[in-house]
Amino acid sequence: MSAPLIDVRDLRVAFGGKEVVHGVSFSIQPGEKLALVGESGSGKTVTALSLVRLVQNAQLSGSARLAAADGTPAAVELLQAPERELLGIRGRDIAMIFQEPMTALNPVYTIGNQIAEVLQLKQGVSARQAWDGAVEALAATGIPEPARRAHDYPHQLSGGQRQRAMIAMALACRPRLLLADEPTTALDVTLRQQILDLLADLQRQTGMAVLLITHDLNLVRRFADRVAVMENGHLVEQGPVQEVFAKPEHPYTRRLIDSRPARDVDAPAARAPAVMKARALRVGYSTRIAGFSGWFRKGEFIAVRGADFDVPAGGTLGIVGESGSGKSTLALAALGLVPHQGALEVVATQWGPGAAGNRAIRRLVQVVFQDPFSSLSPRMTVEEIVGEGLLVHEPTLNLEQRRDRVILALADVGLAEAQFPGLLSRYPHEFSGGQRQRLAIARALIVGPKVLVLDEPTSALDVTIQQQVLKLLQRLQREKGLSYLLITHDVDVIRAMAHHVLVMKDGQVVESGTVEQVLEKPREAYTRTLVAAAA
Numbered sequence: 001m002s003a004p005l006i007d008v009r010d011l012r013v014a015f016g017g018k019e020v021v022h023g024v025s026f027s028i029q030p031g032e033k034l035a036l037v038g039e040s041g042s043g044k045t046v047t048a049l050s051l052v053r054l055v056q057n058a059q060l061s062g063s064a065r066l067a068a069a070d071g072t073p074a075a076v077e078l079l080q081a082p083e084r085e086l087l088g089i090r091g092r093d094i095a096m097i098f099q100e101p102m103t104a105l106n107p108v109y110t111i112g113n114q115i116a117e118v119l120q121l122k123q124g125v126s127a128r129q130a131w132d133g134a135v136e137a138l139a140a141t142g143i144p145e146p147a148r149r150a151h152d153y154p155h156q157l158s159g160g161q162r163q164r165a166m167i168a169m170a171l172a173c174r175p176r177l178l179l180a181d182e183p184t185t186a187l188d189v190t191l192r193q194q195i196l197d198l199l200a201d202l203q204r205q206t207g208m209a210v211l212l213i214t215h216d217l218n219l220v221r222r223f224a225d226r227v228a229v230m231e232n233g234h235l236v237e238q239g240p241v242q243e244v245f246a247k248p249e250h251p252y253t254r255r256l257i258d259s260r261p262a263r264d265v266d267a268p269a270a271r272a273p274a275v276m277k278a279r280a281l282r283v284g285y286s287t288r289i290a291g292f293s294g295w296f297r298k299g300e301f302i303a304v305r306g307a308d309f310d311v312p313a314g315g316t317l318g319i320v321g322e323s324g325s326g327k328s329t330l331a332l333a334a335l336g337l338v339p340h341q342g343a344l345e346v347v348a349t350q351w352g353p354g355a356a357g358n359r360a361i362r363r364l365v366q367v368v369f370q371d372p373f374s375s376l377s378p379r380m381t382v383e384e385i386v387g388e389g390l391l392v393h394e395p396t397l398n399l400e401q402r403r404d405r406v407i408l409a410l411a412d413v414g415l416a417e418a419q420f421p422g423l424l425s426r427y428p429h430e431f432s433g434g435q436r437q438r439l440a441i442a443r444a445l446i447v448g449p450k451v452l453v454l455d456e457p458t459s460a461l462d463v464t465i466q467q468q469v470l471k472l473l474q475r476l477q478r479e480k481g482l483s484y485l486l487i488t489h490d491v492d493v494i495r496a497m498a499h500h501v502l503v504m505k506d507g508q509v510v511e512s513g514t515v516e517q518v519l520e521k522p523r524e525a526y527t528r529t530l531v532a533a534a535a
Contacts, residue, residue, distance in 0.1 A: 003067055005030045005177060005209050006051070011062040011079075013043070013050050013233075021047055021233045023062070028177065028209045030067075033200075035212045035224035035241070037256065039462040040433065043233040044213050048179045051078055052090050069093060069176065092122045095170035099182040101162035105154040111138070111165045112150030115172050122173045137168035141198060159323060160191040167198065174206055181213045188322040188489045189533040192216075196223055215462050217256060218534070221245065229253045259463040261496035264474045268315035268499060275450045275483045276311040276334065276365070280342035283329050303329040305507045306342070310500075311451060314477065316484040318498030318515070320491065320530065326507040331453050331487045335367055347450065363393045366444035370456035372436035376428040382439060383424035386410060389447040409446040413438040413472060434465035438472065445476070454486045458493060470496055491534035495519055503527045 004027035013021035021043045028034050036044045049055045051064050064078040066089065076089065098104035106114055115134035119125055125133065131150070138146035141164040154162055163183065170178060180199065184192040200223060203210055212224055220227055220241060227245075228238035229252065237250040248254045283304040289297065304326045311317045319327045332338045336351055336358065344351050346361050366389075369375035376385055387406045390397055397405070403424070410416065410423065415438055417423045428436055437457065444452055454473070458466040470493065476482055486497055494501055494515065501518040503511040503526065511524045522528045 002029060004028060005032075005067050006078075007063070007065045007067075008051070009063040009065075011047065011050065011064060012060070013046055013055065014059040015057060017059075019233070021050070024230070024233075024235045026228050026235065026238060028211060030176070031203070031207045031209055033203065033210045033212065033223060033225045035214060035220040035227045036230060037214060037217070037220060037227055038230035039215055039256075039464060041232075042230040044230045045181055047230070048096075048181060048211055048213050051179070052094050052096070053078070053083075053086060054090075054096075066093065066177075088122075091118055091170075091175070092173045093175055094177045094179065095173065095175035096179040097163075097166050097170050097181065097183045101159075101166045102154060104166060105162065107154055110151050110153055111157070115150075115165070115169045118169055118172050133172060134168070137172045138165065140171070140202065141165070141168045142194075143168075159188075160194065163191075163195055164198065167195070167202070171202060171206065171208075174208070176208055178203075178208055178210045179213070180210055182215075183212075184214075184216070184219060189491065190322060190529055192219065193533040199223070215256075217245075217260075217463065229256070255464060259467045261467060261470050261492050263496045264471065265316065265497060265499070266314070266478055268312040272313040272315065274310035275313050275347055276309075276485065277345045278307055278309050278334075278343065281307040281309075281330070281333060281344055282341040283326075283333050283338055284341075303507050304333065304340075307502070307504075307509050309502055309509075309512070311483045311485055312499070313450075313483055314481045315499040316477070316486055316497050318486045318488065318494040318501045319504060320488060320494050320501060321504035322489060322530075324506070325504040327487050327504050328455065329507075330504070331367075331455050331485065334451075334453055334485055335365060336362065359392070363389075363447050364450040365453065366447065366449040366451070367453040367455060368437070368440050368444050368457050370459055372433065372440045373428065375440060376436060376443075378428055381425050381427060382406075382410070385428070385439060386443045386446055389443065393447045405446055406442075409442040410439075412445060412476065413442045415439070415442070432465070433461050434468055437461065437465075437469050441469075441472065441476070445480075449482070451483045451485060454484055454488075456488050456490075457486075459488065459490060466493075473497065489530075491519065491531055503530070 007027045009025050011021060011024045012019055024047055038044045046055055050058060050060055060079050066076045066078055068075050112131060112134045115137055116130035119130040119133045135146050135150050138150055143149050143161055143164050157165060184195050196219060214220060224241050227241050229236050231252040237244060237253045245257060248257055281304055284300045284302045287299040287301045289299045307330060309317055319330060321327045333340045333344060346364055349361055351361050383406050386409055387402045390402050390405060415423060458469050461469060488494060498515045501515050502509050505526050511518055511527050518527060519531055522531055
């Protein structure tokens with residue numbers, strides 16, 4: 001075996017004297033793909049960023065030696081190198097792709113300018129050469145019309161295109177090592193596969209090594225040569241992917257591998273009535289028409305075209321599709337938050353903006369959002385957040401009665417005072433992601449709904465926490481007879497939770513049926529692509 005490209009020994013990272021990464025050791029060979037796996041808080045991102053000293057206020061010790069490049073005399077000790085030397089290494093020898101391109105890219109500069117800036121700084125080329133290099137880098141990542149899209153700003157690109165632009169920026173100087181921090185987490189399943197294929201293709205072309213930071217085990221199986229597993233700042237296991245996945249030695253590794261969503265739902269009654277029903281549901285938004293004609297009339301963008309669906313009592317209807325397919329707009333219509341055409345009923349009553357009896361129906365249809373951190377007010381206590389709905393729907397309750405109901409709702413989702421002293425007076429930031437999602441579910445349950453609209457309820461969570469939340473939702477459905485309208489792009493979640501499935505593309509329902517029919521024997525090529533990308 002050749003000398004490693006980077007050799008990390010006994011890496012320790014501390015903040016304010018408290019150690020968070022404990023003696024991590026690993027190496028990466030030239031051209032190798034190593035996956036660093038673990039849940040949020042395991043230390044994997046801090047470990048990767050520490051290699052190029054991008055963690056502020058961190059105390060680093062140990063060794064991280066980068067092999068000499070062509071024409072350089074010796075290996076570089078990254079943890080001890082002067083900042084001036086590191087500036088030359090970052091972007092040129094070691095580049096990074098961040099998790100969320102919308103926040104990592106500068107919104108006031110075009111994509112082309114941002115890539116060209118890297119080339120000018122790292123390679124000293126002229127502005128004209130840098131721009132040509134930026135267009136060439138975009139073309140290499142498969143962005144259509146790269147010469148035109150180089151003039152676009154980040155907000156003018158789709159999620160997949162933004163991620164491709166960030167990859168183009170990272171690879172513009174042909175680095176020897178790429179640090180990829182959750183590069184596909186924010187993308188749909190088909191886009192994930194595209195980005196994965198792109199990275200693998202570019203890696204083969206350039207011969208660079210890749211350190212992939214992720215909690216997505218399916219991605220690791222398809223992409224990496226070796227895997228290293230981190231738990232609470234410790235590297236607990238590492239080895240070839242096939243060996244580690246086939247015979248995991250550490251209990252934490254086994255728990256990660258066994259955390260794929262499991263199906264544990266009861267079938268709704270054969271003649272169960274539909275608690276929510278839609279026929280020819282259509283949602284459109286007015287758009288501006290360019291040119292002279294736009295002075296006199298508006299255009300229209302159709303987000304949902306003629307959707308039909310039923311949500312049975314005690315059952316789950318899964319809506320699956322990529323970003324832009326219309327599934328979130330359909331969820332907004334189901335919540336009565338956007339105007340629509342066609343028929344939409346909840347418990348046999350017309351439902352939507354301006355409908356009579358909206359407040360009574362709104363109590364029956366509640367929502368759990370994708371990101372509990374942003375959907376819970378940081379200025380409200382747990383008691384205020386969970387009990388807020390009672391102020392609207394049961395205003396006659398006094399403070400003591402409301403508090404009793406809040407305690408019961410929290411107990412339903414597995415949160416109790418014995419586990420969290422001072423629970424009612426705590427704030428959302430004092431809880432983990434999974435616990436915050438439990439708070440969001442308790443807030444929805446406290447008013448006694450019939451239908452929960454679940455908008456990507458687990459996509460922001462780690463795999464083990466995702467499994468816990470899905471088990472909670474399955475238990476609540478059995479105990480309370482709840483109906484779920486589940487919006488997701490995760491086919492595994494659909495497989496675990498849904499009884500019936502709607503597949504949406506470009507605002508239209510392209511396929512529907514039972515979960516077995518749609519996922520096991522899909523008729524449409526689009527559905528087959530979604531299912532294959534999740535395998």
